[in-house]
Amino acid sequence: MAVKSSGFKNYEKDVNKESQDKIKDQLKSRNLSGVYLFHGNEPFLINYYVDELKKLVLDNDNQSLNLSVFENRIDIDDLIDACDTFPIFAEKKLVIVKNSGLFYSKAKKNTAADKDKNMQEEEDTKPEQGTASGNRAQEALSEYIPEIPETTCLIFIESNVDKRLKVFKQISKYGTVLEFNRNNPKYLVRWVIKGMNSVGKRISDEAAGYLVAISNPDMYTLRNEIFKLASYAADREEVTLEDVKLLAIPTIKSVIFDLLDAVARKNTQKALNILDDILSLKEPEQKILAMLSRQTGELLKLKLLMEDKASRTEINRYFQGKHPYAMKIMTEQAVSMDAGYLKNLLTSLMEAETNYKKGLIDPRLALEVLIEGLNTL
Numbered sequence: 001m002a003v004k005s006s007g008f009k010n011y012e013k014d015v016n017k018e019s020q021d022k023i024k025d026q027l028k029s030r031n032l033s034g035v036y037l038f039h040g041n042e043p044f045l046i047n048y049y050v051d052e053l054k055k056l057v058l059d060n061d062n063q064s065l066n067l068s069v070f071e072n073r074i075d076i077d078d079l080i081d082a083c084d085t086f087p088i089f090a091e092k093k094l095v096i097v098k099n100s101g102l103f104y105s106k107a108k109k110n111t112a113a114d115k116d117k118n119m120q121e122e123e124d125t126k127p128e129q130g131t132a133s134g135n136r137a138q139e140a141l142s143e144y145i146p147e148i149p150e151t152t153c154l155i156f157i158e159s160n161v162d163k164r165l166k167v168f169k170q171i172s173k174y175g176t177v178l179e180f181n182r183n184n185p186k187y188l189v190r191w192v193i194k195g196m197n198s199v200g201k202r203i204s205d206e207a208a209g210y211l212v213a214i215s216n217p218d219m220y221t222l223r224n225e226i227f228k229l230a231s232y233a234a235d236r237e238e239v240t241l242e243d244v245k246l247l248a249i250p251t252i253k254s255v256i257f258d259l260l261d262a263v264a265r266k267n268t269q270k271a272l273n274i275l276d277d278i279l280s281l282k283e284p285e286q287k288i289l290a291m292l293s294r295q296t297g298e299l300l301k302l303k304l305l306m307e308d309k310a311s312r313t314e315i316n317r318y319f320q321g322k323h324p325y326a327m328k329i330m331t332e333q334a335v336s337m338d339a340g341y342l343k344n345l346l347t348s349l350m351e352a353e354t355n356y357k358k359g360l361i362d363p364r365l366a367l368e369v370l371i372e373g374l375n376t377l
Helices: 017-029 043-058 076-084 114-124 135-146 166-174 185-198 205-214 217-234 241-247 252-262 268-279 286-308 312-318 325-335 339-357 363-372
Strands: 035-039 067-071 093-098 153-158 176-179
Touching: 017 043, 017 176, 017 312, 035 043, 035 166, 043 093, 043 217, 067 312, 076 135, 076 153, 135 166, 135 252, 153 217, 166 176, 185 205, 185 217, 205 217, 205 241, 205 252, 205 325, 217 241, 252 268, 252 286, 252 325, 252 339, 268 363, 286 312, 286 325, 286 339, 286 363, 339 363
Parallel strands: 035 153, 035 176, 067 093, 093 153
Antiparallel strands: none
């Protein structure tokens, strides 16, 4: 499912528009760079555009002899040899490198004996201002990048990137750097709606918003949910909110609202049942405790703002980036809760976190004791 940029309002702006426009222009004109660096935390878009480059360079021949793939730790000499090898019965060959570690630096602990030697080396090989030097492999790649043969297309896919490194700046200068990150929730709502349309279904803003709010905010997860919901709807044209609530896989961030609601209302049994549901998601107890503390803190802040008669604009300024569905639930909870109780709850949660971090209590037991003592807060 291709993702197209659109003229959305600022709050629905596609954060990846610049990178998408750049690679789309190259694919359309078939004017490709000799070297690419893809990075960011949205693998859906990275993999999509790498596949588009792969189809173009290899002419849809995925089993081509002109494809070399390196992954994780690599030998820089082997990589350079692969790039220097001429394509077989084709105009270009494709070399793909995944998570090589060549684009970030690890701090090294130097012994006293090494200190003088390293200081001299730094004097002899000082990088240009604003540029971090790298190891031998990074230096070799930096020197090679301007010499990549026209018959080779080299693609790096990296999870960690240090933009200060010379090797990064070399690709920026001689090739194309593309960063793809997770988009904001409001953009993803529009993307879900367009995705449903592409498979012949309709979904309301409310249902799409609910799906985005309870799901992990990556496009692979949402795409899978779109296909699952469309299949479930079968002959029906519309995917409903009830369909989403029935089928969508909950995440800890969605269930934590229910847990907090039960805790705030002092419904001990319901809170314990929800805690069991969360633990069935294989989430660490300490993560649950930390999320519950953070959410209680946000709820208290919202409650105090409401008591101070803050305007909706002022409240939104304090909660920038918060998903509308999450904000709606928080507002409903804040209206029905007492600020004093929320303060006591937050204090108890912080004490529970401190106690488990000191090893005084198991985090699961800390949660259960807290929930069972709700009526004493």
